[in-house]
Amino acid sequence: MQVHVEVLNFYARQMRLLDALDVEGYAGTFTEDGVTDHAHRGERVEGRAALIAGAKLALPRYAGAAVRHWNDHYLIEEVDENTLAVSYCSLVTRTDxxxxxxxxxxxxxxxxxxxxxxxLYTRSRTIHRDRPAAAA
Amino acid sequence: MQVHVEVLNFYARQMRLLDALDVEGYAGTFTEDGVTDHAHRGERVEGRAALIAGAKLALPRYAGAAVRHWNDHYLIEEVDENTLAVSYCSLVTRTDxxxxxxxxxxxxxxxxxxxxxxxLYTRSRTIHRDRPAAAA
Amino acid sequence: MQVHVEVLNFYARQMRLLDALDVEGYAGTFTEDGVTDHAHRGERVEGRAALIAGAKLALPRYAGAAVRHWNDHYLIEEVDENTLAVSYCSLVTRTDxxxxxxxxxxxxxxxxxxxxxxxLYTRSRTIHRDRPAAAA
Known part of the structure; x- marks a missing residue:
């Protein structure tokens, strides 16, 4: 229970930094060696410095829009006392x-x-873009 | 509190099964005699077998899109020790x-x-499609 | 933890009243002297009576659509024993x-x-419309 609220607070803070395009602030919510894996485009970024550099390159993509991430359906697994595996889904809006x-x-x-x-810090993030299921 | 987190975990799991079009898995989150009532179209499905059959018929509707249910504003009423009345609203996306x-x-x-x-299992689900209020 | 669930329950109830266009019910979730500040259009409404009058004027805007507010990323700060500063973001749908x-x-x-x-009651609400960040 306590962990559930702790995790929600973590994402509330991290998503605000992300949506404010506060690249350094967002990177600071990852561990120094934190990894982001855009699985759907085979792109893997390792460490805060690379995360900051990559995010800065992506910033022009967000010019002209206020971005928001809307998350739902968090599932939290306590791997050990200080490690949590968390999965969720995310809807992303752009408001011009x-x-x-x-x-x-x-x-x-x-x-x-x-x-x-x-x-809490993110040690790794793996992002899967939703795609239609193959016809059964 | 404990119940609140238990309920959120239940929906996080159930909605993943639903959105993965895992018909049998989804039906397994209902009781054997579980009922789904699409109140807005007067359609009532009783029991897991009928739920599975109906859902399989509906599957072609979801070809070509990844579906997600985004729920909010859960209200939980403890009817008795092991029965909960839960209401919420749902936004449904299709990503092609x-x-x-x-x-x-x-x-x-x-x-x-x-x-x-x-x-937890769903014993009954009543779905109301949002419609504009009549002019006051 | 207990406060987190208390706050979520408050918003689940308040947003239902708002989205049902139950103007008096919604105003009743504010303190008598409750303030709503639409910061983005410099509009400030003080007290329940003014809130009801203003909301009734706005009702025609919502004819023909069922409105829903979808909130996320609540951050709760306990200012004192009975005062909470709560921030969140909101996505608003209209279903015709x-x-x-x-x-x-x-x-x-x-x-x-x-x-x-x-x-819980809302003593003040300050609403900021999302706008694109100025080019960095």
């Missing part, structure tokens, strides 16, 4: 200057969080 | 192969969950 | 009679909640 809302594809995310000195 | 997102109508849902051998 | 869904701009909201006789 006129207030028009458009959508990125939806995603499923698998994170590993670690607790260091009482605070 | 190109990543374009479209929307089903929004819904309000009323579930009755029962706890059997320590695990 | 044919089931078509359109979107309002996204918002960031800052509330101050107070607990009176064991029940």
């Amino acid at each position: 200057a006129d207030g028009n809302v458009t959508f990125e594809p939806t995603f499923a995310i698998e994170d590993v969080l670690v607790r260091l000195d009482g605070e | 192969a190109d990543g374009n997102v479209t929307f089903e109508p929004t819904f309000a849902i009323e579930d009755v969950l029962v706890r059997l051998d320590g695990e | 009679a044919d089931g078509n869904v359109t979107f309002e701009p996204t918002f960031a909201i800052e509330d101050v909640l107070v607990r009176l006789d064991g029940e």
Whole structure:
């Protein structure tokens, strides 16, 4: 229970930093060696410095829109006392200057969080873009 | 509190099965005699076997899109020690192969969950499609 | 933890009243002197009576659509024993009679909640419409 609220608070903070395009702040919620794996495009970024550099390159993509991530269906598995495997899905909106809302594809995310000195950090993030199931 | 997290975990699991079009897995989160009532179209399905048969008939509707249910505003009433009345609203996205997102109508849902051998199951689900209020 | 669930229950109830266009019910979830500040359009409404009058004027805007607020990323700060500063973001849908869904701009909201006789009320609500960041 306590862990559930701790995890929700972590994402509330991390998503605000991400959506504010606060690249350094967002990177600071990862461990120093934190990994982001965009599984759907075979792109893997290792460490805070690379995360910051990559995010800065991507910033122009977000010019002209306020981005928001809307997460749901968190499942939390306590791997050990200070390691959590967390999965959830994410809907991403872009709101332009006129207030028009458009959508990125939806995603499923698998994170590993670690607790260091009482605070959670993302050690790895694997992002899967939602794709239609193959016809059964 | 404990119940709140238990309920969120239940829906996180059930919605993944539903959105993965895992018909048998989804039906397994209902009691054997579980009922789904699409109140807005007067359609009532009773029992796991009928739920599976109906869902399989509906599958072609979801070809070509990855479906996601985004739920919010859970209210949980403990009817008795092992029975919960849960209501919430649901936004449903369909993401196609190109990543374009479209929307089903929004819904309000009323579930009755029962706890059997320590695990929650849906005993009944009543689905109301959102419609504009009549002019006051 | 207990506070987290208490707050979620409060919003689940308040958002239902808002989305049902139950103007008096919604106003009743504010303190008598409750304030709503639409920061993005410099509009400030003080007290329940003004809130009801303003909301009734706005009702025609919602004819022909069922409105839903989808909130995420609640952060709760306990200011004192009975005062909470709560911030979150909100996605607003409008579902028309044919089931078509359109979107309002996204918002960031800052509330101050107070607990009176064991029940939460909104004492102030400040609403910021999401706008693209200025080019860095």
